[in-house]
Amino acid sequence: MKLVVVGHGMVGQRLLESLAARAATRDWEITVLAEETRRAYDRVRLSAYFDGVSAEELSYDVPAGVDLRLGEPALAIDPGSRKVTTAREMLTYDALVLATGSYPFVPPVEGADRPGVFVYRTLDDLERIREYAAGKRVGAVIGGGLLGLEAANALRLLGLATHVVEFAPRLMPLQVDEAGGAVLKQYVEELGVVTHLGAATTAIRGERPGSPANGLVLSTGAWVPADIVVIAAGVRPRDDLARGAGLPVGARGGVIVDDGCRTADPAVYAIGEVAEIGGRCYGLVAPGYAMAEVVADRLLGGAATFPGADTSTKLKLLGVDVASFGDALTPDKAATDRLDVVYLDPANKVYAKLVLSDDARTLLGGVLVGDASAYPTLRASLGGELPAAPLTLLAPAGEQADISLPGTAQVCTCNAVTKDQVLGAIAEGCCDVPAIKSCTRAGTSCGSCVPLLKQLLAEAGVVADKSLCEHFSYSRAELFDIVKVRGLRTFSQVITEHGTGGRGCDICKPVVASILASLHNEYILDGEQAALQDTNDHFLANMQRNGTYSVVPRIPGGEITPEKLIAIGEVARDFDLYTKITGGQRIDLFGARVEQLPQIWQRLIDAGFESGHAYGKALRTIKSCVGSTWCRYGVQDSVGLAIALELRYRGLRAPHKIKSAVSGCARECAEAKGKDFGIIATEAGWNLYVGGNGGFRPRHADLLASDLTTEELIRYVDRFLMFYIRTADRLQRTSAWIEAVGLDYVREVIVADSLGIAGELDAMMAQHIGSYHDEWKATLDDPVRLSRFVSFVNAPETPDPTIQFTRERGQIVPLQIGTVTPTGSVT
Amino acid sequence: MAMKWETVCPYGRLETERGIAALIGRETQVALFRLFDGAVHAIGNVDPITGAAVLSRGIVGTRGAAPTVASPLYKEVYDLRTGECLDKPGVAVPVYPVRVRDGLVEVGVG
Ligand code: SRM
Ligand SMILES: Cc1cc2nc3c(=O)[nH]c(=O)nc-3n(C[C@H](O)[C@H](O)[C@H](O)COP(=O)(O)OP(=O)(O)OC[C@H]3O[C@@H](n4cnc5c(N)ncnc54)[C@H](O)[C@@H]3O)c2cc1C
Ligand code: SF4
Ligand code: FES
Numbered sequence: 001m002k003l004v005v006v007g008h009g010m011v012g013q014r015l016l017e018s019l020a021a022r023a024a025t026r027d028w029e030i031t032v033l034a035e036e037t038r039r040a041y042d043r044v045r046l047s048a049y050f051d052g053v054s055a056e057e058l059s060y061d062v063p064a065g066v067d068l069r070l071g072e073p074a075l076a077i078d079p080g081s082r083k084v085t086t087a088r089e090m091l092t093y094d095a096l097v098l099a100t101g102s103y104p105f106v107p108p109v110e111g112a113d114r115p116g117v118f119v120y121r122t123l124d125d126l127e128r129i130r131e132y133a134a135g136k137r138v139g140a141v142i143g144g145g146l147l148g149l150e151a152a153n154a155l156r157l158l159g160l161a162t163h164v165v166e167f168a169p170r171l172m173p174l175q176v177d178e179a180g181g182a183v184l185k186q187y188v189e190e191l192g193v194v195t196h197l198g199a200a201t202t203a204i205r206g207e208r209p210g211s212p213a214n215g216l217v218l219s220t221g222a223w224v225p226a227d228i229v230v231i232a233a234g235v236r237p238r239d240d241l242a243r244g245a246g247l248p249v250g251a252r253g254g255v256i257v258d259d260g261c262r263t264a265d266p267a268v269y270a271i272g273e274v275a276e277i278g279g280r281c282y283g284l285v286a287p288g289y290a291m292a293e294v295v296a297d298r299l300l301g302g303a304a305t306f307p308g309a310d311t312s313t314k315l316k317l318l319g320v321d322v323a324s325f326g327d328a329l330t331p332d333k334a335a336t337d338r339l340d341v342v343y344l345d346p347a348n349k350v351y352a353k354l355v356l357s358d359d360a361r362t363l364l365g366g367v368l369v370g371d372a373s374a375y376p377t378l379r380a381s382l383g384g385e386l387p388a389a390p391l392t393l394l395a396p397a398g399e400q401a402d403i404s405l406p407g408t409a410q411v412c413t414c415n416a417v418t419k420d421q422v423l424g425a426i427a428e429g430c431c432d433v434p435a436i437k438s439c440t441r442a443g444t445s446c447g448s449c450v451p452l453l454k455q456l457l458a459e460a461g462v463v464a465d466k467s468l469c470e471h472f473s474y475s476r477a478e479l480f481d482i483v484k485v486r487g488l489r490t491f492s493q494v495i496t497e498h499g500t501g502g503r504g505c506d507i508c509k510p511v512v513a514s515i516l517a518s519l520h521n522e523y524i525l526d527g528e529q530a531a532l533q534d535t536n537d538h539f540l541a542n543m544q545r546n547g548t549y550s551v552v553p554r555i556p557g558g559e560i561t562p563e564k565l566i567a568i569g570e571v572a573r574d575f576d577l578y579t580k581i582t583g584g585q586r587i588d589l590f591g592a593r594v595e596q597l598p599q600i601w602q603r604l605i606d607a608g609f610e611s612g613h614a615y616g617k618a619l620r621t622i623k624s625c626v627g628s629t630w631c632r633y634g635v636q637d638s639v640g641l642a643i644a645l646e647l648r649y650r651g652l653r654a655p656h657k658i659k660s661a662v663s664g665c666a667r668e669c670a671e672a673k674g675k676d677f678g679i680i681a682t683e684a685g686w687n688l689y690v691g692g693n694g695g696f697r698p699r700h701a702d703l704l705a706s707d708l709t710t711e712e713l714i715r716y717v718d719r720f721l722m723f724y725i726r727t728a729d730r731l732q733r734t735s736a737w738i739e740a741v742g743l744d745y746v747r748e749v750i751v752a753d754s755l756g757i758a759g760e761l762d763a764m765m766a767q768h769i770g771s772y773h774d775e776w777k778a779t780l781d782d783p784v785r786l787s788r789f790v791s792f793v794n795a796p797e798t799p800d801p802t803i804q805f806t807r808e809r810g811q812i813v814p815l816q817i818g819t820v821t822p823t824g825s826v827t
Numbered sequence: 828m829a830m831k832w833e834t835v836c837p838y839g840r841l842e843t844e845r846g847i848a849a850l851i852g853r854e855t856q857v858a859l860f861r862l863f864d865g866a867v868h869a870i871g872n873v874d875p876i877t878g879a880a881v882l883s884r885g886i887v888g889t890r891g892a893a894p895t896v897a898s899p900l901y902k903e904v905y906d907l908r909t910g911e912c913l914d915k916p917g918v919a920v921p922v923y924p925v926r927v928r929d930g931l932v933e934v935g936v937g
Pocket of ligand 4 (some may be wrong): 408411412413414442443444445446447449450
């Protein structure tokens with residue numbers, strides 16, 4: 001039998017997945033007609049595209065056995081003869097599913113067709129916006145709803161001064177009430193977005209008819225300048241195919257379907273935003289998914305019906321948590337059969353309202369602005385009894401009492417999964433969130449229920465498995481405490497007394513090596529410790545793809561004398577090493593064979609260099625800008641501080657590498673906010689930022705303390721680093737660690753000494769600084785240590801014959817020796 | 828042809844739970860490992876995934892009962908007894924006979 005699906009959007013995709021999950025491809029030959037030229041993607045996360053998430057990452061995998069025709073829209077359907085026409089051919093069907101979604105509504109405003117006016121619905125729209133916005137200064141968004149605020153954020157991210165025009169007297173009129181809207185407005189304006197509320201756009205103006213937009217005229221008479229205009233004024237169902245075929249549509253559009261998602265013609269279904277079900281169209285993905293499930297069931301002979309929809313939403317808009325659920329917008333006074341419980345904290349910009357039945361027992365709906373941590377619990381309680389007193393539920397995160405939901409409560413609304421179903425999955429052996437996801441689908445869509453899933457796991461007594469590897473059932477932090485408290489010095493002691501058997505592996509050995517190094521700071525390659533080190537630490541250099549090593553001498557703060565530059569140049573020339581300036585303000589020499597490392601380092605040490613620890617999970621570089629010494633804007637000596645800090649923390653081993661930077665003023669030329677700890681000069685001293693990261697998941701650092709003296713700064717950095725070293729997980733950068741433990745907590749420990757361990761942290765750092773030694777110098781001074789730097793134990797001088805180079809742009813490059821298929825983690 | 832034993836180095840040159848490379852003839856690279864219990868194993872030194880001669884520089888350990896080494900490049904783990912890659916079925920490195928005689932390590936070739 002033949003199934004034709006029209007539209008490959010989120011809901012069409014969900015239908016395909018459900019059919020695949022039920023092995024329906026055996027009964028149905030499935031063709032999908034898609035208007036867009038790319039396969040379905042996560043439209044809900046569309047705006048992430050401006051945060052650097054690629055189109056590919058947003059896209060879904062198409063189940064096997066589906067004939068997907070990209071860029072081939074359906075032009076007409078004929079229910080009588082069961083035929084669909086495309087520009088290429090005529091297809092026959094036994095069942096047809098319309099999943100054509102919506103189109104953005106563009107109000108009939110004068111000038112809406114000018115260049116520079118866009119809508120916000122597809123990846124192509126976003127690409128066009130990004131292209132057009134380059135070099136522009138001001139943007140305006142028409143529409144202050146959910147979509148409008150997302151678009152406004154996008155314009156901000158593109159570097160434009162941003163205006164939002166909303167017809168209603170508050171932002172997000174469909175989701176939040178008046179008081180919530182006021183708090184939201186406060187947030188949005190603090191971000192520099194100018195709001196124009198209670199105003200309609202009467203015209204989009206440009207210099208001449210047909211020339212690009214340069215501003216908006218509002219019904220209030222105001223003029224809003226705008227080089228680019230994004231219209232986000234709502235959506236309309238794409239019901240044209242159905243209309244053309246004579247299938248009934250609703251008064252405000254939308255293909256009318258029954259609770260089995262069937263149109264007036266039983267062979268034609270409609271799902272998602274294009275469908276009008278129970279008298280309404282839904283502009284959210286969860287109801288669409290529910291419809292997709294209904295149709296998947298029906299196509300296999302079932303009789304599922306649409307269970308009704310929850311239109312709850314939770315968003316993080318412009319960094320503000322906003323949530324609305326259930327029946328939140330009942331007029332505050334008129335209704336006598338319901339009670340409003342309102343919580344307003346203007347100082348912290350938190351607003352919450354719960355709508356309860358008149359006996360104050362049943363939760364009917366609510367609105368949260370500023371702090372939505374209670375959302376998963378509240379939403380799951382909708383229509384049922386409140387699991388705790390209202391104010392307990394609304395109390396800021398962390399102060400919440402134990403709350404338990406009834407088993408029938410829907411934990412994941414996107415996928416209609418109840419608490420009982422999740423508990424059932426846990427009982428059947430799902431022991432972490434990914435397992436629950438794949439077994440129940442809970443948490444796989446908007447993700448807002450994931451905290452609740454974690455809570456259920458914890459309640460069920462499933463302890464998240466933090467075992468390092470098969471040899472230790474402890475986390476790195478626990479192992480750190482064990483080693484420290486018991487004063488253990490060797491891996492053998494650690495594994496025989498605290499391991500689970502065996503002799504370790506490439507995961508636990510480097511962890512123990514790093515803990516021993518952080519605690520004792522001894523030469524890392526003596527005795528048993530030698531066996532623990534990763535190859536990079538073992539040879540004090542970074543292994544490259546062809547088995548050669550790179551050499552990175554320390555260049556503190558990026559400052560270097562001409563003599564030292566010449567010395568590096570001479571070494572590179574004499575050993576014929578590929579030479580490159582790194583992203584960390586220093587110089588990397590590549591292509592050294594293992595037996596050459598000691599000779600190269602002898603030359604570098606003679607010229608006054610020391611190890612740069614590019615190979616270690618250790619302090620890397622402290623970048624600097626020129627600062628007040630030279631720069632006309634500088635307010636402090638950033639180079640001097642960077643050098644002092646790099647020398648203070650050099651050689652410090654940690655759960656992961658540590659990077660830092662110091663900028664001489666707020667222009668931030670050293671990019672300190674992208675570092676594990678970053679320092680920015682102020683007129684009064686230094687601001688200290690922590691938890692920044694470039695790399696895989698970039699994160700801007702958070703301000704820990706401001707206007708510090710140099711002495712205070714150093715004290716806080718000392719404690720920050722030692723607290724991180726003691727408590728972080730294996731390979732956890734400070735960014736992830738801060739998110740796990742919380743910035744406020746870290747601040748309390750470091751600044752207010754809330755745990756009373758500051759003295760101990762200070763002493764640990766003092767011990768590190770006092771025992772610093774250059775590893776390369778220590779190696780060269782000792783013939784035994786040197787003996788491992790040989791190519792072959794029986795032919796120490798013979799170069800590895802597999803290492804071969806060719807030349808490119810005047811320097812050596814490795815000759816490709818094999819096909820590299822990276823697998824595990826490259827650390 | 829009968830197996831020839833080639834002497835590569837004194838046993839004392841092997842570090843506990845580390846490897847070292849030896850060159851047999853002009854081309855054959857063997858990675859020698861000394862385990863915690865003193866046993867010696869020899870496998871091919873070339874990492875089959877990358878073609879780089881680096882296995883002797885990986886971390887030695889155990890997986891279940893198997894003594895192992897993890898390739899230092901992309902961390903695939905090999906069983907030192909069989910040469911089999913425990914992470915990628917079908918991938919393996921050669922295993923060489925090895926013995927200690929009069930304090931000298933000998934590798935069987937031919
Ligand atoms: C050489 C250099 C690239 C360059 O030519 O510029 C480089 C090279 C490597 N980086 Fe990097 N990174 C270099 C700057 C950076 C930067 C930029 C910076 O430091 O300002 C970043 C982003 C900033 C950050 O870390 O937050 C960076 C983010 C990474 C990451 C991702 C870390 C993350 O948290 O997501 C890795 C992978 C890892 O560490 O697990 C990585 C890993 C590596 C490794 C160690 C990969 C490896 O195991 O072979 C490369 C070693 C090269 C070698 O043998 O020397 N490199 N790497 C840079 C050395 C800087 C230095 O002087 O020490
Ligand atoms: C920026 C943004 C943010 C959003 N945020 C949220 C959110 O936080 N929460 C939430 O629940 N929802 C959100 N939504 C709404 C959500 O994306 C939609 O509800 C969902 O995508 C609807 O799925 P659908 O398959 O019905 O329609 P769509 O995903 O729009 O897919 C319809 C597809 O059909 C194609 N099509 C149309 N006509 C034809 C034809 N004749 N032939 C072939 N193909 C055709 C279209 O090109 C489109 O690709 C957001 C939407 C946007 C744009
Ligand atoms: S950060 Fe400031 S002091 Fe440093 S170079 Fe930039 S403008 Fe100059
Ligand atoms: S509620 Fe959206 S994924 Fe669970």
